[in-house]
Amino acid sequence: MDVTAWALVPVAALLIVATMTVLIVGMAMKGTTSRDRATVLRAVADVLRAVHGRRR
Template structure:
């Protein structure tokens, strides 16, 4: 592999992960009441941490 692949593969992977996180939040927040949004965002953050392998 050439040097450009070593640069673009991690960048592309991070872009895919960030896009997935935004889509998960957008789908999870659709149709929720404003009082429940903080709980939903916290749950999604825990899900993303678990997928990435980092838990509190």
């Protein structure tokens, strides 16, 4: 692999993960009432922290 591929693969992976995160949050928010949205967003943030490796 050349240098360009080494630079583009992580960027593409990050873009794919970010897109999937937005789609998952959108699907989760569509089926909730306004009072449950904070709980859904908190759960998504906890999952993202766990994937990233940080805990509260």
